[in-house]
Amino acid sequence: MSGAPVPQGRYLPATRHGGLIFTSGMTPRAAGVLKVQGPVRAADSPEDxxxxVELACANALTAARGQLHGAERITAVVSMTVFVAAEAGFTLHSKLADLASDYLFAELGAAGIGSRAAVGVATLPGGAPVEIQIIAAAG
Known part of the structure; x- marks a missing residue:
């Protein structure tokens, strides 16, 4: 993952309050360009x-890391919300969220696993299939 996520509107990729970092919702974009479009179909496998998911999650983690100072690191992913733009009948939202959890675990170890929600929605910005937002602790 190279470079900070490029905002698609009037917002910051992440903000910090004390030791907590809040990311904006991140979609699967690279250099501001949406690389994968949805919606997730009822018959799709999460692996599809x-x-x-990994690109959106990488964007969220990159945005969070952009708020670190000096030798700080992400000490915990406190919470993650995974929004899935899925057609009616798709019920594997949590399996898509598992892919995001797997990515964060690979990057941060046990510190990458916190509470989470997987939420089905009708649409997401630009036709994205997923959007991921995290709250992380820094130290």
Whole structure:
């Protein structure tokens, strides 16, 4: 993952309050360009969407890391919300969220696993299939 996520509107990729970092919702974009579009179809396997989930998650983690000072690191992912733009009948939202959890575990170890929600929605910005937002602790 190279470079900070490029905002698609009037917002910051992440903000910090004390030791907590809050990211904006991140979609599977690289250099501001949406790389994968949805919606997730009822018959799709979660694996079909691994690239999209990992890119969105990488963007969220990059945005969070952009708020670190000096030798600080992410000490915990406190919470993660995974929004899935899925057609009616898709019920594996939590399996897509598992892909994001797997990515964070690979990057941060046990500190990458916190509470989470997987939420189905009708649409997401730009036609993205997933959007991921995290709250992280820094130290």
């Amino acid at each position: 969407w691994r690239e999209a």
